[in-house]
Each structure stands twice: as C-alpha cells, then as structure tokens.
Amino acid sequence: xxxxxxxxxxxxxxxxxxxxxxxxxxxxxxxxxxxxxxxxxxxxxxxxxxxxxxxxxxxxxxxxxxxxxxxxxxxxxxxxxxxxxxxxxxxxxxxxxxxxxxxxxxxxxxxxxxxxxxxxxxxxxxxxxxxxxxxxxxxxxxxxxxxxxxxxxxxxxxxxxxxxxxxxxxxxxxxxxxxxxxxxxxxxxxxxxxxxxxxxxxxxxxxxxxxxxxxxxxxxxxxxxxxxxxxxxxxx
Amino acid sequence: xxxxxxxxxxxxxxxxxxxxxxxxxxxxxxxxxxxxxxxxxxxxxxxxxxxxxxxxxxxxxxxxxxxxxxxxxxxxxxxxxxxxxxxxxxxxxxxxxxxxxxxxxxxxxxxxxxxxxxxxxxxxxxxxxxxxxxxxxxxxxxxxxxxxxxxxxxxxxxxxxxxxxxxxxxxxxxxxxxxxxxxxxxxxxxxxxxxxxxxxxxxxxxxxxxxxxxxxxxxxxxxxxxxxxxxxxxxxxxxxxxxxxxxxxxxxxxxxxxxxxxxxxxxxxxxxxxxxxxxxxxxxxxxxxxxxxxxxxxxxxxxxxxxxxxxxxxxxxxxxxxxxxxxxxxxxxxxxxxxxxxxxxxxxxxxxxxxxxxxxxxxxxxxxxxxxxxxxxxxxxxxxxxxxxxxxxxxxxxxxxxxxxxxxxxxxxxxxxxxxxxxxxxxxxxxxxxxxxxxxxxxxxxxxxxxxxxxxxxxxxxxxxxxxxxxxxxxx
Numbered sequence: 001x002x003x004x005x006x007x008x009x010x011x012x013x014x015x016x017x018x019x020x021x022x023x024x025x026x027x028x029x030x031x032x033x034x035x036x037x038x039x040x041x042x043x044x045x046x047x048x049x050x051x052x053x054x055x056x057x058x059x060x061x062x063x064x065x066x067x068x069x070x071x072x073x074x075x076x077x078x079x080x081x082x083x084x085x086x087x088x089x090x091x092x093x094x095x096x097x098x099x100x101x102x103x104x105x106x107x108x109x110x111x112x113x114x115x116x117x118x119x120x121x122x123x124x125x126x127x128x129x130x131x132x133x134x135x136x137x138x139x140x141x142x143x144x145x146x147x148x149x150x151x152x153x154x155x156x157x158x159x160x161x162x163x164x165x166x167x168x169x170x171x172x173x174x175x176x177x178x179x180x181x182x183x184x185x186x187x188x189x190x191x192x193x194x195x196x197x198x199x200x201x202x203x204x205x206x207x208x209x210x211x212x213x214x215x216x217x218x219x220x221x222x223x224x225x226x227x228x229x230x231x232x233x234x235x236x
Numbered sequence: 237x238x239x240x241x242x243x244x245x246x247x248x249x250x251x252x253x254x255x256x257x258x259x260x261x262x263x264x265x266x267x268x269x270x271x272x273x274x275x276x277x278x279x280x281x282x283x284x285x286x287x288x289x290x291x292x293x294x295x296x297x298x299x300x301x302x303x304x305x306x307x308x309x310x311x312x313x314x315x316x317x318x319x320x321x322x323x324x325x326x327x328x329x330x331x332x333x334x335x336x337x338x339x340x341x342x343x344x345x346x347x348x349x350x351x352x353x354x355x356x357x358x359x360x361x362x363x364x365x366x367x368x369x370x371x372x373x374x375x376x377x378x379x380x381x382x383x384x385x386x387x388x389x390x391x392x393x394x395x396x397x398x399x400x401x402x403x404x405x406x407x408x409x410x411x412x413x414x415x416x417x418x419x420x421x422x423x424x425x426x427x428x429x430x431x432x433x434x435x436x437x438x439x440x441x442x443x444x445x446x447x448x449x450x451x452x453x454x455x456x457x458x459x460x461x462x463x464x465x466x467x468x469x470x471x472x473x474x475x476x477x478x479x480x481x482x483x484x485x486x487x488x489x490x491x492x493x494x495x496x497x498x499x500x501x502x503x504x505x506x507x508x509x510x511x512x513x514x515x516x517x518x519x520x521x522x523x524x525x526x527x528x529x530x531x532x533x534x535x536x537x538x539x540x541x542x543x544x545x546x547x548x549x550x551x552x553x554x555x556x557x558x559x560x561x562x563x564x565x566x567x568x569x570x571x572x573x574x575x576x577x578x579x580x581x582x583x584x585x586x587x588x589x590x591x592x593x594x595x596x597x598x599x600x601x602x603x604x605x606x607x608x609x610x611x612x613x614x615x616x617x618x619x620x621x622x623x624x625x626x627x628x629x630x631x632x633x634x635x636x637x638x639x640x641x642x643x644x645x646x647x648x649x650x651x652x653x654x655x656x657x658x659x660x661x662x663x664x665x666x667x668x669x670x671x672x673x674x675x676x677x678x679x680x681x682x683x684x685x686x687x688x689x690x691x692x693x694x695x696x697x698x699x700x701x702x703x704x705x706x707x708x709x710x711x712x
Contacts, residue, residue, distance in 0.1 A: 103401065104294045138287055138626035141600070146287075189626070212627070213598060215406040216293035 008074035023065035023076055024052050034078050035087055035116050037094075037205050038153040039066040042226035043162060049153055051087055051116070054078050062086070084120065091117050096127040097176070098134065099148035100206070106146075106219035107207030113151060114206075130176075137182075139189030142212055143201055145180070150208035152178055156200035163229050168194040180208075199226075239267070241698010242657065243707040247671050252680060256670060257696045258653045260705070266657050269650040271642075271674065273511035280632045288317050288601060288623045293403050295619065295634075300400055301344065301680055304337035304392060305612030305637075307405040308474070309619040312608030314407030316495075317623055319602035325592035326409030331474045332584050333395050333405065334610060335577040338473065339429075340388025341613035342530070342570040342577075345678040346436065347381020350567060353672050354443070358450065359665035377439070380432040384574070387429045391581070394418040409596035419585050426582050430544075433574045437548060440568055447564060453655035454673045455563030455648025458483030460516055460526035461535040462640065464494070464611050469538035471545075471576060473611035479536045480516060480526065485558035487536075489518075494609035497618055501635065513642045514635055525647065528615025528640040529677065530569035535559040540572070542579035548572045563648055566676045601627030612637045614678055638679040648673045657697075 004019040010027055017026040022045065027034050038049040047067040054065045057075035062083070065076075077083070094100075094113060102108050134147040157169040157180065168191050172181045182191040201209040202221045210219040242258040252273065259268040279298055286294060292310040296303035308330055315322055352365045355374050364372075371378040389399045395414060396402030404411050444451070465479045466472035478492035478500075492500060504513040504521045515524035526532075534540075540549045552572055555565060584590060601623055608619045615637030622631040652673045656666040697706040 104290055104297065106290070108403075136285055136287060136628055138628050144287055212287075213289055213407075213600065215289050215411065216403045218403070218406070218411065 006070050006072045006074075008070050008072070008076065010076045011078055017070045019070065021070055023054060023056075023063070023068050023070055023074075026070055027065065027076075027078060032078055034065055035120065036066060037112060037116065037151060038155065040155050040159075040203055040223065040226065042230040043155060043158040043203070046154060046158070049090070049151070051090055053083060053086060055080060055083065088120055088122050091120060091122050092125045092127055094151050095122075095125045096129045098130070098132060098150065101148075104216055105149060105207040106210045106214045106216060107149070107221070108217040110217070110220040111207060112205035134179075137188050138212065139187035140191075140194070140196070140212070141189065142196055143188065143198065144210050144212050145182075145188055146208055146210070147179060148208075149206045150180060151206060152180065153205060154180070155203040155205065156180060156209060159199045159203045159226070163226070163233065164195060164197050164199055166193045166195050166197075169200060239698060239700025239702050240264075240705045241696050241702060242705060243696010243698065244667055244670060245696060245707060247674055254674070254679075255696065256649055256674070257698060258649075258657055258670070259698055260700070262700055264658065266650070266653045269646070269653040269670070270508060271511075271646050271649055273509045280634055283621075283629050283632050286629050288314055288606075288621060288627050288629055289407055291619075291621060291629065292405050292407070293401065296401050298634075298636075299680060302337060302341055302612050302614070303401050304333055304396075304405075305610060305617050306619070307402070308334050309608040309610045309612070309617045311405045311407055312610060313606035313619045313621050314608070316606035316608065317601050317603050317621065317627070318407055318597070318599040320408055320597040320599045322409045322597050323592065323594045325413070325589055326595040326597075327474070328584050328587065328590050329395060329410050329414055329595065330405060332581050332590075333392060334473055335581050335584075336388050336391035336395070338388075338611075338613045339574055339577045339581075340385045340392070341678075342574050343381055343385040343388060345613075345675070346567060346570050346574075347378065347384070349678070350672070350675050351377065351381060353668065353675065354440075354447075354567065358668050358672060362664060362668070365668070377436070380435060384429055384432045387425050390425070391422050394422055406596065408598055411596065413593045413595045414591055416591055419590065423582065423585055426578055430575065430578050433571060433578060434544075437571045437575065440571055441551075444568075449655075450669065450672070451562045451564040453652050454669075454676055455644055455651060456561050457647060457651065458561060459644055460488060460519070460524070461528070461532035461559055462516065462526045463528055463533045463536050463616055464609070465490075465537050466541065470541035471533060471537045471539070471549075471573075473533075478609075478616070481536045481559060483559055483561060485535065494618070495607045497607070497609070497620075497635070503635070503639075509642075511642050512635075512639055514640050515643065522643055525643040526640065527563070527644045528637055529566060529613075530573050531560060531563065531566045532615060533611065534569045534572060540576045542576055542583065544579055545572055545576035548575055563644070563673065563676045566678065570678075601625070614638055614680055615640055636680075638677070641677050641679065645674060645677050645679065648677070 006017050006019050015030050034052045036052040039045050045066040047064040052065040053062040055077040056063050102114050137145040160169045161167040168182050172179050182188045202223050240260040244256040247254045255272045257270050261267040292307045295310040296306045298306050348367050352370050356365050393399045396404035460480050462480045464472045464476040466476045478494055480489040482488050500517050502515050502517045515521045516526050540546050605622050617637050618635040620633040621629055623629050649670050652670050656669045699705050
C-alpha cells in the first residue's frame with residue numbers, strides 16, 4: 001500500500017504517521033493512552049468494544065480509533081469528559097451483562113476488563129445486573145471456557161482463525177444472546193478442529209478462557225508472542 | 237391468661253445476625269427460650285457449576301473472620317478430588333496459617349467481644365460495656381488484645397500475602413513457598429504474643445471466683461463433646477481423627493474417619509431458624525446434643541502437645557472431675573488454645589522443612605468426591621463436594637462449627653434465662669447474661685448459615701399467647 005507520510009494532531013501534539021496506520025496505532029506509538037479491549041496488536045481490528053472511541057474535529061460522531069485511518073491535518077482528542085463518561089458506561093454495561101465476580105476469578109489482578117475499570121475510575125455499575133445463567137465448559141483436558149466472564153471481544157475467534165488457522169471458535173446468536181462457541185456449538189473437549197495450542201486462552205482479556213487447574217488469581221496471560229507469530233507467518 | 241415472650245433483637249457482639257425469644261408462662265416464669273438465626277445465604281447452591289479449583293477462594297467468602305478455616309477445609313476437600321498427597325511443607329504451612337487464624341479469632345472473641353463483659357461486669361452500663369469502655373478502664377488489657385489479634389493477622393499476611401481472603405491456599409498445597417525473612421519476622425514476634433496470652437490467662441484464673449454464678453448457669457449441662465484429635469490423642473486442628481467423649485470425660489467413640497461424618501452426624505432442621513441442628517446419630521435427635529470448639533477440643537484431647545499449653549491444659553481439666561461442662565469456660569479454653577497455637581507455630585517454623593520450595597502438587601480432577609475436615613476456631617468444619625468428570629462442582633454440603641453448637645446454644649440460653657430472667661420486664665444485666673451465653677460459644681452465624689449480612693441481635697419477651705411484652709434491639 002502506498003502509505004505516504006501524514007501529519008496530524010493528537011491531544012494537541014503534532015505527530016507523524018504512515019498513511020496505512022490507524023489513530024490507535026499512532027497514539028500508542030507516541031505513548032498516548034486510548035483504552036481498548038477487542039483490539040490486540042497482531043490481530044485484525046474489528047471495532048467491536050467501542051472503548052477506543054475518540055473525537056475527531058469536523059466529524060459529527062465519535063470514531064473508533066482502532067479502525068479509523070489517519071488523515072492529513074486530522075485533529076484528534078482522546079480524552080474528554082464526554083469520552084470518559086461513555087467509556088465508563090461501556091464498562092458498566094459489560095459488567096452488568098454477565099457474572100464478573102472479580103474476587104473469585106482465575107484472572108483476578110491480571111484482567112484487562114478489571115484493569116480498565118480501575119484506570120477509568122469506575123466506582124459503581126449504574127445498570128441492573130442481568131445475572132444470566134451461563135455454563136462453564138470444562139470438557140477440554142487442558143482449558144476451561146467460562147461464559148460468565150466473556151465480553152465477546154472475539155480475540156479468541158480471530159487468533160484461532162488468523163494465526164493458528166484452525167477456526168475452532170466462532171460466535172453464535174445475536175445481540176444479548178450472542179455466545180462464543182467451539183466448532184458447531186459442541187463441547188470444547190469434543191472439538192475436532194481445536195489443536196489445543198492455547199493461543200485463545202492467552203489472548204483472552206478476562207478469565208473467560210483459562211488453563212485448567214489454575215486457582216483464583218493465578219491465570220496471568222502471556223500475549224507478547226503474538227506480533228512475532230504474525231510477523232513470522234506473513235513476512236518470511 | 238396468655239403466653240408472654242421477651243425478644244432480644246439483635247444479639248450484639250457476636251458475628252452474624254440473631255434474635256432470641258424468651259417465652260414466659262402465666263406466673264412470669266421462663267417456659268422456653270429459642271435462638272433464631274435470621275440470615276440465609278445458600279453458598280452450597282451458588283458454587284454449583286463452578287470449577288472445583290475455585291472452591292477454596294469462593295468458599296472463603298463465607299466469612300471475613302475465619303476465611304482461613306474455610307480455605308483449609310475446602311482445599312483439603314479439593315486435595316481429595318485431585319487424589320494427590322500434598323508436599324509435607326505445604327501441610328506444615330497450612331497448619332501455621334490455621335493456627336494463626338485461630339489465634340486472631342480467639343483474641344477477637346476474648347478481648348474485643350467478651351472482654352467488656354468479663355472486665356467491666358455483666359451489669360455494667362451498656363453504653364460503656366464495649367471495647368471503648370474497656371480501653372478506658374483497662375487500657376493495658378485492651379492494648380494486649382489489639383496487639384495479639386494484629387500478630388495473628390500479620391502471620392496470615394506474611395504467609396499468604398493478605399489478611400483477609402488470601403488466595404494462597406490452593407488444591408494440591410499452597411501457591412508460594414515461605415520466605416526465610418517472613419519466617420524470621422514471625423518467630424521474632426512470638427515472645428511478646430506469648431507474654432500477652434500468659435497475662436490474660438493469669439488474669440482469668442484470678443477472676444474465676446467472680447464469675448461463679450455465670451459458670452454455673454451458662455450452658456452448664458452434660459452433653460457429648462466432639463472434635464479432631466491427633467494420632468496420639470493430642471490437640472489437633474488440621475488432620476487427625478474424630479473423637480467423641482461424654483460428660484464424664486469417657487471416650488464414647490474414637491478413631492472415626494472424618495470423611496465418614498455422615499455415618500455419625502445427622503442434621504435436623506428447625507422451623508424457626510436458618511441454622512441447622514446437627515446431632516450425634518447413635519444417640520438420636522435431640523439426645524445426640526454435642527458441643528464443639530475450644531472447650532470440646534480440650535475435653536476430648538489427652539494433652540495439648542506443647543510444653544506450656546500442656547501445663548495449662550492439666551490445670552484447666554482440674555476444674556471438674558470429668559469433662560469441663562460449663563460453656564462459660566469456653567473463654568478459658570480459648571486462652572489455653574492461644575498459648576498452644578503460639579508454641580506450635582514456633583515449633584513448626586523452627587523446622588527447616590518449612591522453607592522447602594516444593595509446596596504444591598499438580599493433578600487433574602481424578603475423583604468425583606472430596607471431603608475436607610479441619611478444626612476452625614469455633615470447632616469442626618466440614619466441606620464436602622461432588623464434581624463431574626471435568627471437575628465442575630455438582631453438589632456441596634458444608635457443616636460449620638457454629639452449627640454443631642446450635643442445640644447446646646439453645647439449651648444454654650434457656651438455662652441462663654431461667655436463672656436470670658424473672659419478671660415480665662427485662663433487666664439489662666439479665667438480658668446481657670442471655671447474650672453472654674451466646675458470646676461464650678463465639679458463634680459465627682454468617683458462617684453457619686453461609687449467609688450474607690451484619691449481625692445484630694434482638695431479644696423478645698413474649699407472654700403465654702405470644703403477645704410481645706418487651707423487646708430490646710441493638711444495632712450491629
């Protein structure tokens with residue numbers, strides 16, 4: 001792609017970027033924090049979680065920075081009272097949608113959802129909790145899928161499809177009923193396509209996917225490997 | 237003329253929520269008294285569907301006072317599901333943690349909750365009969381109590397990372413080995429803590445005469461006593477087997493496997509309380525009434541197993557010819573146990589093995605069922621789980637220390653009410669004595685019903701038809 005060099009302003013700072021980069025990538029390169037949950041370096045962006053919304057001067061609506069390419073002369077605001085309010089609201093909706101009980105979660109202290117809630121100073125959830133009755137799939141010999149902790153970021157779906165090439169994971173149902181599934185909604189342990197590589201577990205931002213046998217607060221994820229895997233598979 | 241009743245609501249300076257109803261007959265004499273535990277929690281239900289590896293931390297949420305006891309009983313049940321033998325250092329570390337918990341919990345009851353009754357007197361003005369009144373009148377004793385509890389909590393923190401609800405105890409052992417610095421810091425604190433316990437013991441023994449009336453009427457009756465003892469009959473809080481002794485101190489049953497608790501412990505349900513009433517099966521309900529906890533442990537054991545506590549134990553058992561029957565002496569028993577806990581922690585920490593880096597065994601869910609039994613500060617604690625082949629919990633049953641004492645607490649408040657409550661108006665001191673009986677047992681009602689809530693207590697005075705004559709309520 002003929003990218004060319006673009007110059008733009010993020011939070012009043014002049015920054016330079018390649019034309020094929022997104023606002024989020026450029027902001028991170030320049031040490032500017034924009035919260036995100038579904039975005040993960042090394043996977044294709046989907047713009048699903050809406051936490052990375054930013055204000056762009058001249059645009060009538062807020063734009064998801066993970067899928068918005070930079071343009072010459074763009075003026076981007078990554079933090080404002082309005083953005084903070086919306087981001088907190090998104091987190092509150094995520095918390096109210098399923099059963100995120102941090103204190104007894106395998107990923108307590110290592111969770112991106114929990115970490116963002118702290119960082120964005122979320123103190124209360126103002127929506128009624130739905131307390132859905134959701135299953136735990138522990139049928140796989142090495143891993144556990146706990147739908148109570150899932151935020152439908154689809155990182156597992158993308159890593160399995162794009163990096164491992166197995167496409168074991170997908171999403172079933174629509175809206176509030178949506179759920180990640182393995183193969184044709186079979187128990188994970190019976191999946192024929194799963195290679196048991198464990199990438200999905202390590203890209204999962206919460207305790208939804210974990211290694212079996214981990215106790216509370218023991219499931220720290222390692223996902224530094226991802227950009228290297230992508231690089232080795234595409235550029236060699 | 238109709239039945240009358242007195243209601244004490246809430247009972248104060250205990251852990252959890254409860255109400256006491258005292259029923260009077262026509263002549264104003266006490267006919268019956270009942271303890272109602274008014275909270276409901278359903279932990280056994282909400283753990284269904286969760287992976288068993290979460291159980292220790294999940295179940296520890298039952299209680300903020302004795303989370304460690306639940307951690308340990310739960311982890312032991314999970315060890316059985318794994319089917320592994322956990323590393324010896326992990327056993328020793330869990331033992332230290334359990335004793336530290338016992339120490340802080342006993343200190344809380346003796347100094348903070350019951351101290352005001354013991355030091356200021358049962359009839360002291362209620363506004364002063366609390367920890368703050370105690371700080372004014374007996375500042376050294378209050379400071380001792382706070383310091384001792386702090387020491388227990390610090391041991392827990394040094395071992396497990398935090399004081400309340402640590403995630404350190406896991407199926408298969410513990411998650412981190414003990415650092416030498418942490419061990420040294422704990423050992424350095426033991427002499428001061430031991431001096432505090434010794435001072436409290438000396439004070440209690442010198443004051444026993446003053447409480448003769450309370451000792452005579454505070455749940456002072458023959459019952460069985462039940463708990464764990466070690467291989468050689470010594471005091472035991474982590475492993476061992478179940479022993480039952482009768483009021484005369486005779487061994488009724490010994491070497492019972494804790495895992496077979498259902499063979500000898502039944503659970504009855506009363507309509508007016510969320511707390512179940514366990515009983516010793518061979519004697520039936522309600523004759524199979526038994527007590528657990530510090531008093532029971534000292535009654536069933538042949539000795540403590542450490543030097544200082546063995547001497548104190550021998551002196552304690554001189555109180556009565558058979559088993560020590562008055563529940564007032566739970567206080568005394570707690571002091572002896574605190575001394576034991578400190579001496580035993582010292583022994584365990586001085587063993588080099590305690591620093592071993594091998595503290596965890598790994599395995600999958602190999603067995604469909606696990607039963608974990610340990611002695612909590614308040615008595616025998618049982619966690620029992622069933623899991624499917626993937627290790628997801630399908631069913632759980634818990635029997636909590638306070639539950640075992642339910643029958644005895646009920647009979648105890650009736651005895652105290654008969655002795656101290658006479659007219660249809662309640663005197664403050666009489667009311668407080670009924671509450672103090674419950675405090676002597678140090679019940680943890682949030683644990684025992686596995687329920688969420690604060691713990692105020694209410695006492696009601698009701699007449700023969702059930703009309704409310706008088707009611708005393710106190711906030712938590």
